[in-house]
Amino acid sequence: MAERFTLDQAGYILYSDMIERLHERFPATPVQRLEQIAQAEHDAITGGILQIVPAEVEAGTVEMLEQADGRSSEDDEVVA
Numbered sequence: 001m002a003e004r005f006t007l008d009q010a011g012y013i014l015y016s017d018m019i020e021r022l023h024e025r026f027p028a029t030p031v032q033r034l035e036q037i038a039q040a041e042h043d044a045i046t047g048g049i050l051q052i053v054p055a056e057v058e059a060g061t062v063e064m065l066e067q068a069d070g071r072s073s074e075d076d077e078v079v080a
Contacts, residue, residue: 012052
């Protein structure tokens with residue numbers, strides 16, 4: 001299982017909070033433009049590669065793959 005930590009511990013902030021702060025600071029700039037600039041800056045820093053996701057993303061991905069495969073996680077359990 002993935003190690004869990006808070007966004008603050010990882011040095012990350014919530015996207016929605018960032019956009020809200022930017023909008024408060026630059027009220028004349030449309031939110032869509034703020035989001036475009038933030039996305040461009042994110043891509044410049046990370047190369048557009050996902051570096052961190054909520055741990056639940058992995059669990060949800062497994063669930064979707066198992067459904068597509070026609071099996072469930074119970075199939076992986078060993079029966080004693």
